[in-house]
Amino acid sequence: MDKTFDAHEAEHRIYARWEESGAFKAGANASSDETFSIMIPPPNVTGALHMGHAFNNTLQDILTRWHRMRGHDTLWQPGTDHAGIATQMVVERYLMETQQPGRRELGREAFTQKVWEQKVRSRGNIKGQLERLGASCDWSREAFTMSGAPGAPEGEDGNFHDAVIKVFVKMYEDGLIYRGKRLVNWDPHFETAISDLEVENIEVDGHMWHFKYPLADGVTYEYVEKDEDGNEVLRETRDYISIATTRPETMLGDGAVAVHPSDERYAPIVGKLCEIPVGPKDHRRLIPIITDEYPDPDFGSGAVKITGAHDFNDYQVAKRGSIPMYRLMDTKGDMRDDGLPYEDAAAVAMAVAQGDRTLTEAEADTINLVPEDLRGLDRFVARARVVEQITEEGLAVMTRADDPRLGLVAAKPDEDHAADPAPLVEAKKIMAPYGDRSKVVIEPMLTDQWFVATDKIVGPALEAVRNGTTEILPEQHKKVYFNWLENIEPWCISRQLWWGHQIPVWYGFDLTGKGFVDDEGDGALDTPEIMRLLSEQSLLKGDERHHAAPSFDIVSGLFGDVLADLPTPLHHARVVEVANRAEAIDAIAASLAKYTVDQDPTNLVYPVWRDPDVLDTWFSSGLWPIGTLGWPEETDELKKYFPTSVLITGFDIIFFWVARMMMMQYATVGQHPFDTVYVHALVRDEKGKKMSKSLGNVLDPLELVDEYGADAVRFTLTAMAAMGRDLKLSTQRIQGYRNFTTKLWNAARFAEMNGVFDVATRTPDAATHSVNKWIIGEVAKTRMALDEALAAFRFNDAANTLYAFTYTYCDWYLEFSKPLMQTEVADETRQTMAWALDQLLIMLHPIMPFITEELWGLSAPSRAKMCVHADWPTYGPEMIDENAVAELNWVRDLIEKTRSVRGLMNVPKKEKVTLLQLALDPAQDAMWAANETLITADREAGIAGRDSTDTAPKGAPTIAVEGGTFALPLEGLIDAGAEKARLEKTVGKLQKDVGGLEGRLKNPKFRENAGEDVVQETEELATSKREELTRLETALARLSELA
């Protein structure tokens, strides 16, 4: 064997052997009915593994390997996520970088093909990276959240798509999915709706502008402000109401000004109209002043402008007060440039404000209230223009130039122009919503979207965690889970993207609707009626019908509900699929026109078009547990491995993913998806900062694996995986555990040098010597502690248990074995060592699979199974020989104390000493006798033997052990003062200990209240400490005589 383990060389070779032998396949090495299944949280297919993945997958691998070695029927299901928005972004960037035609130029189908190509190219990345880590996934079952989708290339078959579509249709039919026009978070960069979870609220430097909204018709009122005690502090006659806003450009879409009902300042003008101070002077819009509970009288002026189409709070107010919502922007976040001229649009809005007419939501949406000079502008440019225009007109609220609220631009009080008037533009921190992918400001936007009625499916997901069906660890995350689910909002699941599962819904015109009159009442259309149908705009503009189905073939039948009631010949119409609404209009027009000529009803068509949107990625990944197991088919794997055992994931996706999987699995198959959710902490850099590309503090797990080996990286992460707290990763720590692998390697090398690799029987049965009996017991203790730790997901305890045992094995067992190799117990020692090493390798394997597999192969001529399938031990207390334990503990204590004295007294190492035995009880005397070989072989203690004596030489250092006292005959070599100091220190500590213990024992209440075992333990401890104290005090007294 070499002196060190060459991880770089070995890892690939070993992984290949595991793979070739099918070691990771579902059910491999199974010898019991017990199953264990774990679903990988699917990484983004175009992504790269970061430290969080390394951590997460290490923990999953540990559990998987552990269960597999225990003979359970084990599945670790791997796969990747299509990650809609993220992947579309990656591919678009790639097309740009490689100077290929862009997304829009390519068109949907060609672009989607490009994404598939990218998927196929990058799929190997994730797999390769997980392999480097040693992840023992069943790669033969690798899944993808979009497998089997239309357009998927060869080799990308599978039925995940079927599962997703089936669930959508079922949930739609059950009323759990609905379509509606709602205010949603709109990402102007990607031009899609996103869910509220994909919005990051970031505090930025912003401004609060204060503007005057003049009252209509020259109305004035007494504006009175009072202090807390009700004393008047301000009274003036005003012809306006003051409004504060951080988003002046949205003023164009205001539908009202709201004040709190209790706000006395504005009571005189509630119900009156005021003017929006922007837009062409001739066509200023008037809006009503209303009351609502929403405005906070103590914030700003207390009056709030209501822009229902561009603010979530305003939306609620507008809904409550039936205030029209006017959308101002297009999908790119630019000011609208469509529809009627401003003058006409404003006239309609005026009529609404004055109560002369009402608008449906859809009608309001068609009205573009952006003045011509602002149409098509970027929203932030428009903001600046609006501010400029209002200020020029003198409708900005003014203050002094040195008003500190102006922030950095405020004049200093001693400057000349400090008293000059200035528009009141407060500089202040505001929370702005940003897209988590696009990093642009999100715009609340009124659009038609699909939603999951989460309130209807959240119940079982909450109940499962409440009643323990699914356990969340660490416990604190339960509260987070409850808190979110108890206040859950509808989930917007439609995305205006191309990469994803296209929503299985088709639309058609609602021909049964208003506007059609059958003149003759004969149930048949004559030519004039058909012509009227064609020209009847309201028919084609009006409501649409839609149906959800897994395919067009099925959906076409569903449109029978529209057609059946139609007069002849329309009910003969054939349902055909067209690309979109515009094509549908053309198709139906052409079809009817043709009919008027040939009167052939068989040529009539009823065109339907499919929803172009795709589903939120999390909708499909929410089905990961059942989808990967072949649902909706009743597969064997589904029966065997579902519900899954454990989900290991980061806290950042509890809402995105965990909560939704809970809801979706219950909504779909009525079962909990996993028994336990283990939420691991965040991996930070060594300074505690979150690793991020922009900070440049990202540790690449693969680089670490290259440098230190996968086992060291894995062991580090495991040792730091204490529940509930973030871990700060430093390379120093990894290096420490790399050194640990070297230690293990050399322990095996020692065994090799001593012929241990060649023993025929590797069992604990041959042990007769106490050293061998002792290590067997230590192995058993380790196995018990390890299993307990792993069963409780206490990964750090598992790692530390193994670490400590490995050092015990090396420092004590291997050292003690050295002299024994020359004695008559050499054979049993080799056998025991071989067994113990095997056990150590087996127990370390889940955490450090590579080096243990390598040593497993090297350390025996031929093995029945690889380490990956080695039999996990089950032995326990029966392997512990208490006498051997007591004996070895005594020997170790003697050796340690001797080493300590020598070290402290700076006794030269070559100086072997014969211990002077002042007193020793028979039990301990026997222990010495039985282990004299070991005691005298310890190089650090340097004990030559023992001589009984009545009195120690003056100034000789004293060693007190259980049952006796020894002295080191070193009076000439050591400094009596130093020895005195050493003894005093130890005595002081013992006195403190004994004092505490005796105080406790003397307290009658302690004896009354404490458990019997505690009392007994305390008594024993007090006795042994007292004895040691007495011995050392005696020694100290003797030393004092000397002085």
Next chain:
RNA sequence: GGGCGGUUAGCUCAGCGGUAGAGCACUACGUUGACAUCGUAGGGGUCACUGGUUCGAUCCCAGUACCGCCCA
């Protein structure tokens, strides 16, 4: 503003009712001896603060201070 968590050795962190621990760092000694990617020994702590519960509190409870994170 609401919620969650943290404060233990120089650093990073375990422990969580009854001897305060690990790794790294530090100091001294040691290299033909399985391992210098090493060994041996050592120094280093009013377990944030203030109260309470208890025979007993680093641990449980309440409050204070500071630090993080999540949600508005």
